[in-house]
Amino acid sequence: MLFGSIEAGGTKFVCAVGNENYQIKESTTFPTTQPQATLDQAINFFQQFPDLKAIGIASFGPIEIRKNSNNYGYVTNTPKPGWSNTDFVGYIKKSLNLPIYWTTDVNGSAYGEWFAYQQQQQPLNSLVYYTIGTGIGAGIVNDGKFIGSIGHPELGHVYLKRHPDDRDFSGICPFHGDCLEGLASGPTFKARLGIAGQDVPLSNHVWDIIAYYVAQAAIQTTLAFRPEKIVIGGGVASETFLEKVRLQFKQLLNDYVSVGDLKQYIVMPIVANNGSATIGDFALAQKALTE
Missing domain, CATH: 3.30.420.40 (ATPase, nucleotide binding domain)
Incomplete structure (x- = not known):
């Protein structure tokens, strides 16, 4: 089959x-x-x-x-x-x-990650998947079902508190300017520095600014949905970058709620080679067949 x-x-x-x-x-x-x-x-x-x-x-x-x-x-x-x-x-x-x-x-990727955890005998009831690349989006899986009925979530366009060292940057979102996507997506590196994100060393302070915004998004997701895991993929994501995000997350959340070990809570995808959406699509195709 x-x-x-x-x-x-x-x-x-x-x-x-x-x-x-x-x-x-x-x-x-x-x-x-x-x-x-x-x-x-x-x-x-x-x-x-x-x-x-x-x-x-x-x-x-x-x-x-x-x-x-x-x-x-x-x-x-x-x-x-x-x-x-x-x-x-x-x-x-x-x-x-x-x-x-x-x-x-992003729903396809979220489902692929959720499904992969089930396959690896690490079952999760809930998971949020963010992709941070050319744009930013997120998919939410809860109990094997997607969140969103009259439409799909648009978590890439939430508003954030501005970093004190980034107040002169207007953002690049054509709809909202300085929403999450307008402040933290891949093209914002070139808009700020004149060079592409892949050419910006992780020691550059702009990475700390981006991590500050992504950490805020993770906090909003944590407080709104209380997922078991937040997965961050896309071209901007790396383990070194996630360390910066975890540090900002811990400082900003200030232990208001417990999420456990941050290295197990805010994580990279477990499906290799950016294959989360493909695995998710296969699983969803089978679901379409049986439904």
């Missing part, structure tokens, strides 16, 4: 086919260009597998997740040029006619 995964990012699509043990049998990656051309590439890939039973799609957004909406399955008012009001699910179904589980990119 084969399941499909589409990890639809604003920069690239990662399509994969895996078996019932969630082992990848084949995958392909290609740039996210215009909707029809990009979706046709995905369809052409999956048409090679006549035994495919269902597909999980984890897409950049915002997206419409309400099944009773006329626009269910659409990418809605995204800033990605050309993709606003794209009927993603409908276009795929016309060619493949398979059960599809439709969710956000």
Whole structure:
């Protein structure tokens, strides 16, 4: 039995086919260009597998997740040029006619991490997954289900207390300026320093400023949802960076509630090679088939 995964990012699509043990049998990656051309590439890939039973799609957004909406399955008012009001699910179904589980990119990653913990005999009831890269988003899994009904969480756009050394930076979010994404996403390094984040040494003070903002997001998540674990992935994340986040988190939370060992609470993904969304999509595809 084969399941499909589409990890639809604003920069690239990662399509994969895996078996019932969630082992990848084949995958392909290609740039996210215009909707029809990009979706046709995905369809052409999956048409090679006549035994495919269902597909999980984890897409950049915002997206419409309400099944009773006329626009269910659409990418809605995204800033990605050309993709606003794209009927993603409908276009795929016309060619493949398979059960599809439709969710956000971060939900797919959150579910993949949650599922991986279950598979490793470390069962969790709840988990929050943040991706910090070109943008910032978060998915929340509680009791095996996603949080969000009339829409998906947009935790990348919460407002924060400004770092005292960062008050002159206006932020880069086109909607809110200095929300979490506007202050702590990958492109903010270049906006502040003129060089890309991967070229900024971790000794640079900007990393402490970013950690201050990410720690605040983790505190908001902790107090609002009380998850068992917060996973932080994406291009900005590293174990060294998370040490900075944990330090800021401890200082800012000031032991108000107990979260246990911070090294076990705020963690890197356990699925290797940024594969959380693919594993999550396989599991969600199987869920779509059984539901």
